[in-house]
Amino acid sequence: MKYGIIGAGAMGYRYGVMLQENAGVQVDFIDTWQPNVEKVREQGGVSVARDHENRHIVPINIYYPEEYMGHPDVWIVFKKQMQLTDELQRDAKAGIFHDDQYVFSAMNGMGHFEKIAKYFSPDKMICGTAMIATRMDAPANVDFMGVAGTEVMHMAPYNRETPDETMQAIFEDFKKAVLGPVWAKDWQGMCMSKVVFNAVCNTLCTMFQIQMGQFIAYDGVRDMARQLFDEAFDACERAGIYLIESRKEEVESVIEVSKAYKYHYPSMYQDFSKGRPTEVDYINGYIAKLGREHDYVCRTHEFVVHEVHLAETMRQFKK
Protein backbone atom coordinates (compact mmCIF):
# COMPACT_ATOMS: atom_id res chain seq x y z
CA MET A 1 0.00 0.00 0.00
CA LYS A 2 1.14 3.57 -0.65
CA TYR A 3 1.02 6.26 2.06
CA GLY A 4 0.85 10.04 1.99
CA ILE A 5 1.76 11.98 5.12
CA ILE A 6 0.00 15.30 5.66
CA GLY A 7 2.23 17.30 7.97
CA ALA A 8 5.92 16.49 7.82
CA GLY A 9 6.47 17.43 11.45
CA ALA A 10 7.70 15.40 14.41
CA MET A 11 5.03 12.68 14.20
CA GLY A 12 4.55 12.82 10.44
CA TYR A 13 8.24 12.06 9.99
CA ARG A 14 8.08 9.37 12.68
CA TYR A 15 5.30 7.44 10.95
CA GLY A 16 6.54 8.09 7.42
CA VAL A 17 10.18 7.17 8.04
CA MET A 18 9.30 4.04 10.04
CA LEU A 19 6.83 2.91 7.36
CA GLN A 20 9.35 3.58 4.60
CA GLU A 21 12.30 1.96 6.38
CA ASN A 22 10.72 -0.91 8.34
CA ALA A 23 7.63 -1.82 6.29
CA GLY A 24 9.27 -1.04 2.93
CA VAL A 25 6.21 0.80 1.60
CA GLN A 26 6.20 3.92 -0.56
CA VAL A 27 5.65 7.14 1.34
CA ASP A 28 5.19 10.74 0.11
CA PHE A 29 5.23 13.71 2.47
CA ILE A 30 3.08 16.84 2.02
CA ASP A 31 3.93 19.96 3.99
CA THR A 32 3.11 23.65 3.90
CA TRP A 33 5.89 24.82 6.25
CA GLN A 34 8.34 26.32 3.79
CA PRO A 35 11.62 26.21 5.81
CA ASN A 36 10.96 22.50 6.42
CA VAL A 37 10.32 21.57 2.77
CA GLU A 38 13.27 23.65 1.56
CA LYS A 39 15.64 22.17 4.17
CA VAL A 40 14.70 18.61 3.11
CA ARG A 41 15.47 19.55 -0.48
CA GLU A 42 18.76 21.24 0.45
CA GLN A 43 20.12 18.39 2.63
CA GLY A 44 18.65 15.55 0.56
CA GLY A 45 16.18 14.27 3.12
CA VAL A 46 15.17 14.53 6.77
CA SER A 47 17.78 14.39 9.53
CA VAL A 48 16.77 11.65 11.99
CA ALA A 49 18.27 10.67 15.38
CA ARG A 50 17.14 8.13 18.00
CA ASP A 51 17.50 9.44 21.55
CA HIS A 52 20.11 12.02 20.38
CA GLU A 53 22.24 9.31 18.73
CA ASN A 54 22.98 8.01 15.23
CA ARG A 55 21.89 11.20 13.45
CA HIS A 56 21.67 10.58 9.71
CA ILE A 57 19.85 11.77 6.61
CA VAL A 58 16.89 9.70 5.41
CA PRO A 59 16.05 10.49 1.77
CA ILE A 60 12.33 11.26 1.36
CA ASN A 61 9.88 12.62 -1.24
CA ILE A 62 8.36 15.89 -0.05
CA TYR A 63 5.91 18.22 -1.83
CA TYR A 64 3.83 21.32 -1.30
CA PRO A 65 0.14 20.37 -1.81
CA GLU A 66 -0.11 22.35 -5.07
CA GLU A 67 2.74 20.45 -6.73
CA TYR A 68 1.62 16.95 -5.70
CA MET A 69 0.40 14.64 -8.46
CA GLY A 70 0.50 11.31 -6.57
CA HIS A 71 -2.42 9.18 -5.42
CA PRO A 72 -1.67 7.38 -2.13
CA ASP A 73 -4.06 4.70 -0.85
CA VAL A 74 -3.93 6.12 2.66
CA TRP A 75 -3.39 9.59 4.09
CA ILE A 76 -1.83 9.93 7.55
CA VAL A 77 -2.64 13.31 9.10
CA PHE A 78 -0.38 14.83 11.77
CA LYS A 79 -0.87 18.56 12.18
CA LYS A 80 -1.28 20.60 15.32
CA GLN A 81 -5.01 21.05 16.07
CA MET A 82 -4.82 24.80 15.40
CA GLN A 83 -3.37 24.19 11.90
CA LEU A 84 -5.77 21.48 10.71
CA THR A 85 -8.67 23.46 9.22
CA ASP A 86 -6.38 25.57 7.00
CA GLU A 87 -4.31 22.54 6.02
CA LEU A 88 -7.34 20.48 4.91
CA GLN A 89 -8.78 23.43 2.99
CA ARG A 90 -5.48 23.99 1.17
CA ASP A 91 -5.07 20.27 0.37
CA ALA A 92 -8.63 19.99 -0.91
CA LYS A 93 -8.18 23.11 -3.06
CA ALA A 94 -4.98 21.60 -4.47
CA GLY A 95 -7.06 18.56 -5.49
CA ILE A 96 -4.97 15.95 -3.69
CA PHE A 97 -7.88 14.13 -1.97
CA HIS A 98 -9.76 11.35 -3.81
CA ASP A 99 -12.91 9.39 -2.95
CA ASP A 100 -11.16 6.00 -2.79
CA GLN A 101 -8.60 7.07 -0.17
CA TYR A 102 -8.46 5.99 3.47
CA VAL A 103 -7.31 8.34 6.19
CA PHE A 104 -5.67 7.80 9.58
CA SER A 105 -4.79 10.30 12.27
CA ALA A 106 -3.36 10.00 15.79
CA MET A 107 -3.23 13.66 16.69
CA ASN A 108 -3.62 14.62 20.35
CA GLY A 109 -6.75 16.40 21.58
CA MET A 110 -10.28 16.13 20.21
CA GLY A 111 -12.20 17.70 17.35
CA HIS A 112 -9.97 16.67 14.43
CA PHE A 113 -12.01 13.68 13.21
CA GLU A 114 -15.09 15.85 12.64
CA LYS A 115 -12.93 18.16 10.50
CA ILE A 116 -11.39 15.27 8.55
CA ALA A 117 -14.87 13.77 8.00
CA LYS A 118 -15.74 16.80 5.85
CA TYR A 119 -13.31 15.50 3.21
CA PHE A 120 -13.40 11.69 3.58
CA SER A 121 -16.03 8.99 3.82
CA PRO A 122 -16.59 8.01 7.49
CA ASP A 123 -16.28 4.37 6.35
CA LYS A 124 -12.67 5.04 5.27
CA MET A 125 -11.54 6.81 8.44
CA ILE A 126 -9.37 5.25 11.13
CA CYS A 127 -8.94 7.05 14.43
CA GLY A 128 -5.70 6.61 16.32
CA THR A 129 -3.67 7.53 19.36
CA ALA A 130 0.09 7.28 19.69
CA MET A 131 2.02 6.84 22.91
CA ILE A 132 5.11 7.62 20.86
CA ALA A 133 7.39 10.57 21.63
CA THR A 134 9.12 12.59 18.93
CA ARG A 135 10.94 15.90 19.01
CA MET A 136 11.27 18.34 16.17
CA ASP A 137 14.17 20.61 17.02
CA ALA A 138 14.43 22.50 13.74
CA PRO A 139 13.10 22.26 10.17
CA ALA A 140 13.79 18.77 8.73
CA ASN A 141 15.43 17.69 12.00
CA VAL A 142 13.75 15.11 14.26
CA ASP A 143 14.63 12.94 17.22
CA PHE A 144 12.74 9.67 17.79
CA MET A 145 12.54 9.31 21.56
CA GLY A 146 12.49 5.95 23.38
CA VAL A 147 14.07 2.57 22.81
CA ALA A 148 13.30 1.06 19.38
CA GLY A 149 10.49 -1.49 19.61
CA THR A 150 8.71 0.12 22.57
CA GLU A 151 6.33 2.19 20.37
CA VAL A 152 2.64 1.68 21.20
CA MET A 153 -0.38 3.05 19.36
CA HIS A 154 -4.11 2.35 19.22
CA MET A 155 -6.52 2.44 16.30
CA ALA A 156 -10.29 2.08 15.81
CA PRO A 157 -12.62 2.61 12.82
CA TYR A 158 -14.54 5.91 12.94
CA ASN A 159 -17.75 4.15 11.81
CA ARG A 160 -17.56 1.78 14.83
CA GLU A 161 -17.84 -1.26 12.49
CA THR A 162 -15.42 -4.19 12.32
CA PRO A 163 -12.22 -3.07 10.51
CA ASP A 164 -12.46 -3.85 6.77
CA GLU A 165 -9.76 -5.49 4.62
CA THR A 166 -7.94 -2.22 3.84
CA MET A 167 -7.95 -1.23 7.50
CA GLN A 168 -6.46 -4.62 8.38
CA ALA A 169 -3.78 -4.12 5.72
CA ILE A 170 -2.94 -0.71 7.24
CA PHE A 171 -2.72 -2.38 10.65
CA GLU A 172 -0.29 -4.96 9.21
CA ASP A 173 1.86 -2.22 7.64
CA PHE A 174 1.98 -0.38 10.99
CA LYS A 175 2.99 -3.65 12.62
CA LYS A 176 5.80 -4.17 10.10
CA ALA A 177 6.83 -0.56 10.64
CA VAL A 178 7.25 -1.44 14.39
CA LEU A 179 4.77 1.24 15.46
CA GLY A 180 3.11 -1.23 17.87
CA PRO A 181 -0.53 -1.03 16.70
CA VAL A 182 -3.36 -2.37 18.88
CA TRP A 183 -7.05 -2.35 17.86
CA ALA A 184 -9.46 -0.65 20.26
CA LYS A 185 -13.24 -1.20 20.27
CA ASP A 186 -14.46 2.38 20.42
CA TRP A 187 -12.58 5.39 19.02
CA GLN A 188 -14.07 7.91 21.42
CA GLY A 189 -13.06 6.03 24.58
CA MET A 190 -9.67 5.29 23.02
CA CYS A 191 -9.02 8.95 22.15
CA MET A 192 -10.27 10.27 25.48
CA SER A 193 -7.87 7.87 27.26
CA LYS A 194 -5.02 9.68 25.51
CA VAL A 195 -6.56 13.14 25.98
CA VAL A 196 -6.75 12.68 29.76
CA PHE A 197 -3.15 11.45 29.79
CA ASN A 198 -1.98 14.50 27.82
CA ALA A 199 -4.10 16.72 30.09
CA VAL A 200 -1.72 15.72 32.89
CA CYS A 201 1.71 15.20 31.29
CA ASN A 202 1.71 17.67 28.41
CA THR A 203 0.05 20.45 30.34
CA LEU A 204 2.00 20.26 33.60
CA CYS A 205 5.38 19.68 31.90
CA THR A 206 4.70 22.65 29.64
CA MET A 207 3.74 25.02 32.45
CA PHE A 208 6.87 24.16 34.39
CA GLN A 209 9.03 23.78 31.26
CA ILE A 210 10.32 20.38 32.28
CA GLN A 211 11.01 16.97 30.77
CA MET A 212 8.76 14.03 31.66
CA GLY A 213 11.49 12.40 33.77
CA GLN A 214 11.90 15.60 35.80
CA PHE A 215 8.13 15.82 36.33
CA ILE A 216 7.94 12.47 38.11
CA ALA A 217 10.77 13.45 40.48
CA TYR A 218 8.05 15.26 42.49
CA ASP A 219 6.37 12.87 44.90
CA GLY A 220 3.00 14.65 44.63
CA VAL A 221 2.61 13.70 40.96
CA ARG A 222 0.28 10.76 41.67
CA ASP A 223 -2.07 13.01 43.70
CA MET A 224 -2.09 15.75 41.07
CA ALA A 225 -2.68 13.23 38.28
CA ARG A 226 -5.45 11.50 40.23
CA GLN A 227 -7.29 14.82 40.77
CA LEU A 228 -7.19 15.65 37.05
CA PHE A 229 -8.12 12.08 36.05
CA ASP A 230 -11.03 11.94 38.51
CA GLU A 231 -12.57 15.08 37.04
CA ALA A 232 -11.96 13.93 33.47
CA PHE A 233 -13.40 10.44 34.08
CA ASP A 234 -16.46 11.93 35.83
CA ALA A 235 -17.09 14.22 32.83
CA CYS A 236 -16.62 11.34 30.36
CA GLU A 237 -18.92 9.01 32.28
CA ARG A 238 -21.65 11.65 32.30
CA ALA A 239 -21.17 11.95 28.53
CA GLY A 240 -21.42 8.15 28.11
CA ILE A 241 -17.76 7.81 27.07
CA TYR A 242 -15.90 4.88 28.62
CA LEU A 243 -12.12 5.02 28.55
CA ILE A 244 -9.94 2.03 27.67
CA GLU A 245 -7.92 2.40 30.88
CA SER A 246 -9.08 2.69 34.49
CA ARG A 247 -8.29 5.74 36.66
CA LYS A 248 -5.61 3.75 38.47
CA GLU A 249 -4.06 2.53 35.20
CA GLU A 250 -3.91 6.11 33.89
CA VAL A 251 -2.02 7.23 37.03
CA GLU A 252 0.43 4.34 36.64
CA SER A 253 0.88 5.09 32.96
CA VAL A 254 1.88 8.71 33.79
CA ILE A 255 4.71 7.28 35.89
CA GLU A 256 5.70 4.48 33.49
CA VAL A 257 5.54 6.51 30.26
CA SER A 258 7.42 9.39 31.91
CA LYS A 259 10.15 6.97 32.98
CA ALA A 260 10.42 5.57 29.45
CA TYR A 261 10.49 9.05 27.87
CA LYS A 262 12.42 10.76 30.65
CA TYR A 263 14.19 13.23 28.32
CA HIS A 264 11.07 14.07 26.30
CA TYR A 265 9.49 17.51 26.43
CA PRO A 266 5.83 16.81 25.49
CA SER A 267 4.70 18.18 22.15
CA MET A 268 2.79 21.00 23.88
CA TYR A 269 6.05 22.30 25.34
CA GLN A 270 7.59 22.25 21.87
CA ASP A 271 5.00 24.83 20.79
CA PHE A 272 5.15 26.76 24.04
CA SER A 273 8.93 27.10 24.02
CA LYS A 274 8.91 28.41 20.44
CA GLY A 275 6.34 31.12 21.22
CA ARG A 276 3.44 29.42 19.39
CA PRO A 277 -0.08 28.79 20.76
CA THR A 278 -0.53 25.40 22.45
CA GLU A 279 -3.16 22.66 22.04
CA VAL A 280 -4.46 23.12 25.62
CA ASP A 281 -7.97 24.15 24.46
CA TYR A 282 -8.26 20.80 22.63
CA ILE A 283 -7.00 18.81 25.65
CA ASN A 284 -7.91 20.19 29.12
CA GLY A 285 -10.27 22.66 27.44
CA TYR A 286 -12.08 19.81 25.67
CA ILE A 287 -12.53 17.92 28.96
CA ALA A 288 -13.86 21.07 30.65
CA LYS A 289 -16.30 21.72 27.79
CA LEU A 290 -17.51 18.12 27.84
CA GLY A 291 -18.12 18.46 31.58
CA ARG A 292 -20.11 21.72 31.21
CA GLU A 293 -22.22 20.13 28.43
CA HIS A 294 -23.21 17.46 30.93
CA ASP A 295 -23.85 19.68 33.98
CA TYR A 296 -20.49 18.94 35.55
CA VAL A 297 -17.84 21.55 36.24
CA CYS A 298 -14.23 20.37 35.86
CA ARG A 299 -12.84 23.10 38.08
CA THR A 300 -9.22 21.99 37.99
CA HIS A 301 -9.15 21.58 34.19
CA GLU A 302 -10.78 24.99 33.74
CA PHE A 303 -8.19 26.53 36.04
CA VAL A 304 -5.33 24.73 34.30
CA VAL A 305 -6.50 26.03 30.90
CA HIS A 306 -6.28 29.55 32.31
CA GLU A 307 -2.85 28.81 33.75
CA VAL A 308 -1.48 27.68 30.38
CA HIS A 309 -2.95 30.72 28.61
CA LEU A 310 -1.51 32.90 31.37
CA ALA A 311 1.91 31.31 30.84
CA GLU A 312 1.56 31.82 27.06
CA THR A 313 0.71 35.49 27.60
CA MET A 314 3.58 35.99 30.05
CA ARG A 315 6.16 34.85 27.47
CA GLN A 316 6.24 38.41 26.12
CA PHE A 317 7.66 39.68 29.44
CA LYS A 318 10.43 37.10 29.58
CA LYS A 319 13.59 36.67 27.55
Ligand SMILES: NC(=O)C1=CN([C@@H]2O[C@H](COP(=O)(O)OP(=O)(O)OC[C@H]3O[C@@H](n4cnc5c(N)ncnc54)[C@H](OP(=O)(O)O)[C@@H]3O)[C@@H](O)[C@H]2O)C=CC1
Ligand atom coordinates in the same frame (compact mmCIF):
# COMPACT_ATOMS: atom_id res chain seq x y z
N1 LIG B 1 5.53 15.09 19.12
C1 LIG B 1 5.02 14.06 19.83
O1 LIG B 1 5.77 13.39 20.56
C2 LIG B 1 3.59 13.70 19.72
C3 LIG B 1 2.66 14.53 19.08
N2 LIG B 1 1.36 14.12 18.96
C4 LIG B 1 0.38 14.97 18.28
O2 LIG B 1 0.59 14.91 16.87
C5 LIG B 1 0.13 16.12 16.24
C6 LIG B 1 1.28 16.72 15.45
O3 LIG B 1 2.28 17.11 16.39
P1 LIG B 1 3.83 17.18 16.08
O4 LIG B 1 4.17 16.22 15.03
O5 LIG B 1 4.51 17.12 17.40
O6 LIG B 1 3.92 18.70 15.56
P2 LIG B 1 4.76 19.24 14.38
O7 LIG B 1 6.16 18.76 14.53
O8 LIG B 1 4.05 18.94 13.12
O9 LIG B 1 4.76 20.80 14.50
C7 LIG B 1 5.56 21.44 13.55
C8 LIG B 1 4.90 22.71 13.17
O10 LIG B 1 5.37 23.67 14.10
C9 LIG B 1 5.71 24.87 13.45
N3 LIG B 1 7.13 25.27 13.67
C10 LIG B 1 7.58 26.48 13.40
N4 LIG B 1 8.86 26.60 13.71
C11 LIG B 1 9.26 25.43 14.19
C12 LIG B 1 10.52 24.96 14.65
N5 LIG B 1 11.62 25.72 14.68
N6 LIG B 1 10.59 23.68 15.08
C13 LIG B 1 9.51 22.93 15.05
N7 LIG B 1 8.29 23.32 14.60
C14 LIG B 1 8.16 24.58 14.17
C15 LIG B 1 5.38 24.67 12.01
O11 LIG B 1 4.07 25.21 11.85
P3 LIG B 1 3.85 26.80 11.66
O12 LIG B 1 4.84 27.22 10.64
O13 LIG B 1 2.42 26.90 11.20
O14 LIG B 1 4.07 27.41 13.00
C16 LIG B 1 5.32 23.18 11.81
O15 LIG B 1 4.37 22.82 10.84
C17 LIG B 1 -0.35 17.03 17.39
O16 LIG B 1 -1.73 16.86 17.58
C18 LIG B 1 0.39 16.46 18.62
O17 LIG B 1 -0.26 16.75 19.82
C19 LIG B 1 0.94 12.90 19.38
C20 LIG B 1 1.81 12.04 20.00
C21 LIG B 1 3.18 12.39 20.27
Ligand SMILES: CC(C)(CO)C(=O)C(=O)O
Ligand atom coordinates in the same frame (compact mmCIF):
# COMPACT_ATOMS: atom_id res chain seq x y z
C1 LIG C 1 4.77 11.52 23.80
C2 LIG C 1 3.56 11.89 24.55
C3 LIG C 1 2.83 10.62 24.87
C4 LIG C 1 3.93 12.53 25.84
O1 LIG C 1 2.87 13.02 26.60
C5 LIG C 1 2.72 12.84 23.75
O2 LIG C 1 1.59 12.56 23.42
C6 LIG C 1 3.23 14.19 23.37
O3 LIG C 1 4.42 14.51 23.52
O4 LIG C 1 2.39 14.97 22.92
